[in-house]
Amino acid sequence: MANKRALVSVSNKEGVLEFVQGLVDLGFEIVSTGGTKAAIQNAGISVTGISEVTGFPEIMDGRVKTLHPNIHGGLLAIRDKEEHVEALQQHEIAPIDLVCVNLYPFQQTIEKPEATLDMAIENIDIGGPSMLRSAAKNHRFVTVVVDPKDYGTVLEELSTGEMTFSTRQRLAAKVFRHTASYDALIAEYLTNVVGEESPESLTVTYTKKQDLRYGENPHQKAVFYEKPLADHHSIAKANQLHGKELSYNNIKDADAVLAIVKEFDVPAAVAVKHMNPCGVGTGATILEAFSSAYEADSVSIFGGIIALNREVDEVTAIQLNEIFLEIIIAPSFSEAALTILTKKKNLRLLTIDTQAEIKKERVITSIHGGLLIQDEDRFGLADAQVEVVTKREPTDLEWKALQLAWNVVKHVKSNAIVLTNDEMTVGIGAGQMNRVGAAKIAIEQAGERSVGSVLGSDAFFPMGDTVEAAAKAGVTAIIQPGGSIKDQVSIDKANEYGMAMVFTGVRHFKH
Structure with missing residues (x-):
């Protein structure tokens, strides 16, 4: 009988046969389940079925096969604790020294356009995370492998003798990250299914895409993580x-x-x-x-x-x-x-597919010690209750320019003013502490092009100075949210200069 026992049960079979053969060459007995067992047998490698270990058949379409004391006792026993060793002997449980498990493809399932709730539920792994967590908890004695990228490292270290504690600990930490990420994705999926917008706790997961040379400045370390199921228009999918x-x-x-x-x-x-x-x-x-x-x-x-x-x-x-x-x-x-x-x-x-369908997503912003979450600002002019508040209506050309200004100003740091004609921006004032300051920057940048342009503002005018500055620069129409207690002052000023002004009722602050 082999001196050591390894339990192998994987959904992702990349490299697993070579790994198993390496374990056998090192004297391991291989225990396996379902499709993994069949693949190992077909490769001509000796393997023991899970039912031979548990004395119980795999039942309920494989939902129940590894949830058994003969498995978890073999994983969780503290090998230098007398009572645990006696319990293994009393119940004839063989210790399991290595676990190689990866999980049902939940993410790959819900990514499919045809995925249903039933399909998602059937791809929630139960036995796999249980074995991984048991082995990782007892990593002082058990080596646990969840990532095929670690197969070579494990075989190399085993070939020189026992696995070092530091390696087992590193692999255990990876397991808990993996199962936490797996559960976070399931939690997010089901939370969306039931329509819970503000759950009592937030579980999100991201996958490392690449190390970056540095952050905003060379003295800051940085890493790029990708959200699972990110939209195809995302920079993460570029x-x-x-x-x-x-x-x-x-x-x-x-x-x-x-x-x-x-x-x-x-x-x-x-x-x-x-x-x-x-x-x-x-x-x-x-x-x-x-x-x-x-x-x-x-x-x-x-x-x-x-x-x-x-x-x-x-x-x-x-x-x-x-x-x-x-x-x-x-x-x-x-x-x-x-x-x-x-x-x-x-x-x-x-x-990047710039025309790809945009999924509903919430924006997560980190602050020191916490997170802020809000809906994306996708509110467009077509969604607004647009109201012309001046004596003069915008011309067709002005309407086209106002639409352009409104599309752009929502993406400019507040306080924001954008001047456009019907084809392009001509002046942008961004991130100023007061609105007339932003307008002056936009007007100065536009120069002579401000004559006949229109103005978009991300928020209302608290006084008439911005309207007056725009009018004197030759701006003919304005689009802004309205909502100030001094709206009438701005309306009167626009009428004084023969300008058209449109209220949208929607503010577009961008801090």
């Missing part, structure tokens, strides 16, 4: 075709630029610097859209990030190639465009 690795700031800027470009159905291009848009353009073609975005602020776009919602063709690539950019994001690049753009070694080229 396919990088070219260029060096994304940095922490690249990822944040890319997330910001994607949030803006997905506001548009028409061809659109968005340039972002430090998470604020510096130029947004639309057009009949993607070339026209990029040209407008570049013209919006040809200075700030330098070293920025560009997102486009149509394929980058050759003529657009030629224009993009003329300026220094960190990242270009698009649904796709033509072969000719790639030939042009990949000549720049460090230029990062990413593809």
Whole structure:
């Protein structure tokens, strides 16, 4: 009889046969279940069925097979405690020295479009987490392996003698992270099923995507984690075709630029610097859209990030190639465009489906010692109760420009003012401590282009000074939430200058 016993039961069978053969070569008896046992047998490797250990058949479609004292006694016994050793002998329970288990594919199941609640429930593993937790709890004596990436390390260390305590402890910690992540995903799924919006405790899980060189600054360490089931329009799902690795700031800027470009159905291009848009353009073609975005602020776009919602063709690539950019994001690049753009070694080229369906998601913001959670701000002009509050109605061209201003201003740091024409932004005032200050920055940036432009504000005007500054700069129409006790002052000021003003009833603060 073998000196040591290993229990192997895996859903992911990657590398498991080689691992099992290595264990057998080291003198382990292999115990296994169901499909794993069949795979081991088919490979010509000797294996003991779980029912031979428990003396009980696998029942209820495999729901009950490892939940048995002969299994958990063998895992949990403290080997240097006399009473535990006596209990093993009295009940004829053989110790289990190594457990190799990974779990039913719950995430892969609920990712499928055809997944039902019943399918999800059947892929909630019970016996697997129980064995993993038992083995990990008793890691002073039991080696537990949940990740196929650890097979080689375990075999190498076993071949030199016993597993070290530090390795068993590291593997046990990984197990508890794995089962916690698995349970968090199940909890989130069922919480969404029952519609609980504010549960008494929050369980979320993320998977490590990559180590980053540093965070916002070189002295800060940083890591990029991906949310399971992330939307396909997410930067976490981007396919990088070219260029060096994304940095922490690249990822944040890319997330910001994607949030803006997905506001548009028409061809659109968005340039972002430090998470604020510096130029947004639309057009009949993607070339026209990029040209407008570049013209919006040809200075700030330098070293920025560009997102486009149509394929980058050759003529657009030629224009993009003329300026220094960190990242270009698009649904796709033509072969000719790639030939042009990949000549720049460090230029990062990413593809993302900018038209993918956006799932309902909540925004999680960390604070020191806690989290804030809120719904994403997806409220658009089509959702608002729009009211023209001035004597003059906006013209058709002004309405088009106001829509553009409203799409952009919600993504600009507060206090925010955005000036646009019907095709592009012409001035952006971001992150100011007062609204008239933001307006002055936007107007100064726009220069002569402010004449005939429209203005979008993320929040109401507490006084008439912003309206007056805009009117004197040549702005003809304004869109803002309204709701100030001094709304009438702003309305009167707009009427005085013959401007059109629209209230939406919706504030778009972005702190």
